[in-house]
Amino acid sequence: MDYVIPKYVLDDLCSRFIINIPEEERQDLIRIFFQIELAHWFYLDFYCAEDVELRTVSLRDFSVQIFHHIPFLTEYVGEVEKRFEEWRAYKMSVPTYGAIILDPEMKYCLLAQGFWTKSSWGFPKGKVNAEETPLCCAIREVLEETGLDVASLINKSDFIENQLNDQLTRLYIIPGVTLDTHFQPQTRKEIKGLQWFPINALPVHKRDQTSKTLLGMNPNNFFMVIPFVKNLRKWLSRKQGEENGSGDGKNASSSFRTKIWENSERKQDSQRQKKHSQQQQNFIKQNQNEMQDLLQLQEERQKMKNLGDLSEKKTNSKSGHRQHTSSSPRQTSKPQLQIMGRDGNITGNTRRNLADQFDKPNRPAAGSASSDRPARPHSSNREKKSRKKDIFKEEFHSKTWLNFKFDVDAIMACIP
Incomplete structure (x- = not known):
């Protein structure tokens, strides 16, 4: 001591x-x-x-x-x-109540500096007394520390709450106080100074150097203000949006806590809508894939059908060509050989070529009985070759051999 x-x-x-x-x-x-x-x-x-x-x-x-x-x-x-x-x-667990005092344009807020603190700033607030309501405590503390009676300005629904070190702190938001207002603390040796600060110059965390850049003050000077800055900016953003939408902002929600709940609900709705949209996109994509597979399958079937029709058409074309060739008369005439007689004179009689003998053996003469016989049905190439072979064996020892013998005799007769 x-x-x-x-x-x-x-x-x-x-x-x-x-x-x-x-x-x-x-x-x-x-x-x-x-x-x-x-x-x-x-x-x-x-x-x-x-x-x-x-x-x-x-x-x-x-x-x-x-x-x-x-x-x-x-x-x-x-x-x-x-x-x-x-x-x-x-004492640290006793709730404290105060106010965030704003100018009419809601760009500045009033901060108080304690008498025994070196350079720290905070909102005017204090601990609640026994059986004292939060609203009355805030009005009393603001009056003691600033000399301003905010009983007619305060709205019990507009406030920000924060739990710091097991101590509840509630600050009522009071806009509309002009910057030229004269403040006079009612208590001695408690408040060293009161000053307006730009809200956009206040830090939102201990490492935020905004105050250092704009005000030349370290973030530690606002360690009692930092927990409320972010929520204050959100409140101001919503308030200004409501005023721009409704004109006077009288239809604002009842409390900041309710607004936070509404934001949470909107966020959940947005997530649900996003999930539903994703499900729809997946469903559409799946249907598109199935449709593509179906179209591809139909296209492949159509190609196979076209190939089958083309193959059948070619087959029919070849078959028709063979039938036409076999049924039509021979277009090219083979050279006819004349026979020289034994006396050296060439006779007017002609005989068929040996190849003609092989191609059409035993053809019946015109007017013969066999010419009235009905036409032989179309036979395959294999059957034709077999018949030609048999005919050759049969005719070689008869007409073919005699013709050949006659030709040799005729040639020998011409030799002197």
Whole structure:
């Protein structure tokens, strides 16, 4: 303990804030520490400000001196440090309420700098008292820290909530405060300064260098503001969109939390629509593939059918050509050989070529009985060759041999 507060000062502070509390609250050390905190603020705001000989002390040292000074607290002197840490942990769990004050164009917000902080800024807010509503707490804290009464401006449905270190913080959004408004804090030694800051210059996380670039201030100077900047920008974007769509923005949704839920629903609807669209595309693609397969199959069948028709047509054409060739008379005439008689004179009689004998053996003469016989049915090439072979064997020893013998005799007769 570096500095001992004078006894008369402690007597006045204890009588003001601690001794006169109800008997049942004296047994609750948490409640005692809240009263000690109020006494500490009063000591800094009034005693130290008016008497230069008095020195400021921390809340921890101030609490130790109070426990030594009040008789019913002396039994807890040995555990003051432990009780103080318990109170601080409990205090951090107490909800805090405040406001985000905006200019009419909603481009700037008002930030407050604590008296005991070096360079950090935050929104005006404070802890709720016993049996105090969140709205009343926010109005009271804004009035104490800025001197502005926002009771007629605040909307209980427009707020941003955040859970930090198990402590709930709710900030009501209050637009429409002009930049030339005069602010005067109601408490002493609590608020060092109030200043308007551009919303687009505030960082959204600890590594965001936007404030360094635009304001020349480190992101650590706004560590109490960072958790709310992103949601504030989203709220402003929706608010401006509603005002542009409806003209006055009076049909806005009831609360920021409800808007977040609506955004989540819209996101889910978008995902469902995207999934449904994907399913439709897959269905259409599958049908297209099946249709292509069907068309390809039909095309292949048509090709096979065309090939079959062409093959049948060629077959019919060849068959017709063979029939035409076999039925038509021979177009080319073979040379006719004349026979020379034994006396050396050439007779007018002619005889067929040997090849003609082989091609058409035993052809009946015109007017003979065999010429009236019906035409022989068409036979295959194999049957024709077989008949030619048999005829050759039969005729070679008869007419063919005699003709050949006659030719030799005729030739020999011409030799002198």
